[in-house]
Amino acid sequence: MSLSRRAWLGGAGVALAAAGAAWADEPPLRDLAAAKGLRFGSAIGGRSFGDAQVRALVAAQCALVVPENELKWQALRPAPGVFAFDRADAILGWAAQTGLAVRGHNLFWTAPKWFPAWVNSYDFGSRPASEAERLIVEHVTTVVTRYGARIGSWDVVNEAIDPATGELRANAFTPYLGERCLDIAFHAARAAAPRAQMVYNDYMGWEAGNERHRAGVLRLLGRLKARGVPVDALGVQSHLGPGDLPTAPLDRAQPEAWRRFLGEATGMDLGLLVTEFDVDDRGVPGDVATRDAEVAAYAKAYLDLTLSFPQLRDVLCWGLDDRYSWLQSRSPRADGARKRGCPYGEDLRPKPLRAAMAEAFRAAPRR
Secondary structure, eight states: OOOHHHHHHTTTHHHHTTTOOOOTOOOOOOHHHTTTEEEEEEEEEEHHHHHHHHHHHHHOOOSEEEETTSHHHHHHHHBBBBBHHHHHHHHHHHHHTTTOEEEEEEEEOGGGGSSOOHHHHHOOSSSSSHHHHHHHHHHHHHHHHHHGGGGEEEEEEEOBBBBTTSSSSOOOSHHHHHHHHHHHHHHHHHOOTTTTTTEEEEOOOOOOOOOOHHHHHHHHHHHHHHHOOOOOOEEEOOEEEEEOOOOOOSBBBHHHHHHHHHHHTTTTOOEEEEEEEEEOOOOSSOOOOHHHOHHHHHEEEEEEHHHSSSEEEEESOOSSSSTTTGGGGOOTTTTTTOOSSSSOOTTTOOOOOHHHHHHHHSSSOOO
């Protein structure tokens, strides 16, 4: 028997009270987004999914969720021929109970370090191209078919372009299939879920230093479209901030270059999604109030520009709260302070970033 969103939130009342429930009296971000024809959501998984307070916050604020790691090869494929769906099934079951739509992330993450170790040492046999294709099709078909209509949008291919070169990343499959490994994944996903949205997802950003990455992604998308590969949309991860630079401040935006990039992508008849939004504040000095104000202003500028494209329909954070954000374990701040890159703090109270997101939704054109 499923639970309505209202009933589930009522059952989480103790958790909400413990968190202060500071967000309970504000219009949910999902409603502000929906007023403009957008869906707002968040990643959830692992420790954050195990926290009743966070689940309540996500259920209250979001229209959709994406499992943070539970649908990736590393989580699903402990060994050849073995699938482990328990953790993903738990999130999908909870989402169904609370009336949340679900995105799937991801079916083919191309960097070798994100495949299970057995994939990188796999013996592809005497017909390696055929076996490589079989393995990709087996994985994609099994995963997509299992969830069927419960997942309406998939990050089919993730981060295929090397940002340093703008060219295709090499992995265990490319010696035998080359770029065709991406085509195979998209075609298998489309065959398994003909009505689902098929997305190419990557982290090219609007900051300086992303020029080669952006150009490489556009070239890849052009090649995929020219070959008739069923890619429907571009996912822009939107991890704002210094990226791989250790101390870069939040002042490296290239708004006109970003506008051109999104224009070229949508000019290929592609939709847009913001799939993994957050802000890394490691290069922002000062006290909490100063940091929060700078993060909020930077995020608002990015969202205003990106939301100006009517092709953008979904906006998802990579976690709503600083408590479990992946940013905490990535390149720590020089002063040792906890990062504040999500719309809610570690106490689950709304921050200026949350207000900036709300204002961006209010100001966005209807679609």
